Amino acid sequence: MKIFTARQIAEIDAYTIEHEPISSIDLMERAAGQIFKWIISHFPAPQSCKVFVGPGNNGGDGLALARMLADKNYAVEVFVLRITDKISDEAEANLERIRNLNTLDLYEMTSIESMPWLFKDDIVVDAIFGSGLSRPLEELSLDVVKAINASDAKVIAIDIPSGLMGEDNSKNNLRGIVRADYTLSLQFPKLAFLFPENAEYVGEWEVLPIGLHPEIIQTEPTAYKLLTREFVKSLLMPRKKFDHKGTYGHGLLISGSYGKMGAAILASRASLRSGIGLLTTHIPRLGYQIMQTAVPEAMVSIDRSDIIFTEYPDLSQFKAVAIGPGIDKKQNSFKAMIDLLKEVKVPMVIDADAINIIGEHPELKEELPMGSIFTPHVKEFERLVGKSGDSYTRNCMQREFAKKHGLSLMLKGAYTAICCPEGTCYFNPTGNPGMATAGSGDVLTGIILSLLSQGYSSHIAAIIGAYLHGLAGDLASVDVGVEALTASDIIDYLPKAWLHLKK
Ligand SMILES: NC(=O)C1=CN([C@@H]2O[C@H](COP(=O)(O)OP(=O)(O)OC[C@H]3O[C@@H](n4cnc5c(N)ncnc54)[C@H](O)[C@@H]3O)[C@@H](O)[C@H]2O)[C@H](O)CC1
Numbered sequence: 001m002k003i004f005t006a007r008q009i010a011e012i013d014a015y016t017i018e019h020e021p022i023s024s025i026d027l028m029e030r031a032a033g034q035i036f037k038w039i040i041s042h043f044p045a046p047q048s049c050k051v052f053v054g055p056g057n058n059g060g061d062g063l064a065l066a067r068m069l070a071d072k073n074y075a076v077e078v079f080v081l082r083i084t085d086k087i088s089d090e091a092e093a094n095l096e097r098i099r100n101l102n103t104l105d106l107y108e109m110t111s112i113e114s115m116p117w118l119f120k121d122d123i124v125v126d127a128i129f130g131s132g133l134s135r136p137l138e139e140l141s142l143d144v145v146k147a148i149n150a151s152d153a154k155v156i157a158i159d160i161p162s163g164l165m166g167e168d169n170s171k172n173n174l175r176g177i178v179r180a181d182y183t184l185s186l187q188f189p190k191l192a193f194l195f196p197e198n199a200e201y202v203g204e205w206e207v208l209p210i211g212l213h214p215e216i217i218q219t220e221p222t223a224y225k226l227l228t229r230e231f232v233k234s235l236l237m238p239r240k241k242f243d244h245k246g247t248y249g250h251g252l253l254i255s256g257s258y259g260k261m262g263a264a265i266l267a268s269r270a271s272l273r274s275g276i277g278l279l280t281t282h283i284p285r286l287g288y289q290i291m292q293t294a295v296p297e298a299m300v301s302i303d304r305s306d307i308i309f310t311e312y313p314d315l316s317q318f319k320a321v322a323i324g325p326g327i328d329k330k331q332n333s334f335k336a337m338i339d340l341l342k343e344v345k346v347p348m349v350i351d352a353d354a355i356n357i358i359g360e361h362p363e364l365k366e367e368l369p370m371g372s373i374f375t376p377h378v379k380e381f382e383r384l385v386g387k388s389g390d391s392y393t394r395n396c397m398q399r400e401f402a403k404k405h406g407l408s409l410m411l412k413g414a415y416t417a418i419c420c421p422e423g424t425c426y427f428n429p430t431g432n433p434g435m436a437t438a439g440s441g442d443v444l445t446g447i448i449l450s451l452l453s454q455g456y457s458s459h460i461a462a463i464i465g466a467y468l469h470g471l472a473g474d475l476a477s478v479d480v481g482v483e484a485l486t487a488s489d490i491i492d493y494l495p496k497a498w499l500h501l502k503k
């Protein structure tokens, strides 16, 4: 699903009006109708609804919605914030439509003195500002937002919480943003919904289709996309009758150290559960029996060191190499990594301490083979790319890094972001807080190695890997719950996740 900027959404809106064609007031009616349907199914009448309305079309949506709710026996009070004399034509027309209705109460607010008391059982509809917001809130709208936030009422934001910018909130006044319980976004999610610091404003969000023109949605370019099952499924390569294990590639996993052999086991098992033909896991000598016992399907390559990674096997047979899970940052591992990077020609997955080593020796980035994938979490990302004060800026840095170095950079977390060398950033919707657990990242590295070895190109391997990993975690959490979920559970649910993805 494409994610557009506020400016693009206005263009898509205008294109729809011209080419469907549909009048803008009818398009507004359609949008309000979708929100209305959502409210009656989630909060059936009778309920008290207080609708706060701003000067633009977001306010117009609120006014049309108020009429529909009043008509269905909700106790509706509408508060029009008189912020400016200007009010959009569509908002004005919808204001006229309700001005003489006796099924609702209409108030004009010129100061915070006329702010009503908000009760716990009230539904507050936030229709003050939408995607047309151009600067942080001040004066009356700021005061109203603070009062809404101070209440216990259920808050439903139309399109986007008022005060939140669709993309960049690095310079926003955070006290002037509605904290919604639900955000009902029209047709597309906003980029800001995918950033962790905005979760407290957005609450639970849902996209409501309003029939914007498919042609412009198709042709309008965007750098941001939210993965869907259909899209990820379309990337899968079919398996054929006469295929053999050679068809699905031989991968090399460099993993494990003294006290961290579990990482090698988890990554190996995940790789084997994701379709790889052959897997060799290179480990320090002490791990030999552990590996052979725990993962009989994997071949083992033994380091001369008992406890760390210091060398690697002949690379000629491998289609992809992953390095990082459970290795250490010891000096000899660093030296081995320099040699490895000089020699390796196939795409690599670089995870955990392998990222930290490159973070400490940035010149090594230039040695990376084409099509390599970095899989940092936030702390590793900061060591590799640099620090930033907010997620939007971090995302810009991430996209820039991927482009500059010609590789895929995945930032792990809720809505894992995968930035590709050509500039697109994909966000992954699968996964849950139960996956914030030891070994979860090792499993992901194993999955991506497997996909690269099978011949998937790097950004596709990253996309399928992230989606599948989250999906397995989601399916596992249904049975074991988020608290009890372990990395091994993610592996155990990979078979179900594959079946679910291919359905
Ligand atoms: N997605 C769609 O295609 C549809 C969206 N609809 C709704 O329309 C809004 C966007 O409407 P717009 O009029 O462009 O913007 P706003 O309602 O957000 O109002 C902006 C309005 O306010 C002025 N302004 C901006 N910032 C401030 C500020 N900080 N303080 C005071 N005033 C400010 C600005 O100049 C404008 O005049 C979208 O979110 C949907 O809810 C359609 O109804 C259906 C199609």
Ligand SMILES: [K+]
Pocket: 058, 126, 127, 128, 129, 130, 157, 158, 159, 160, 161, 162
């Ligand atoms: K809003």
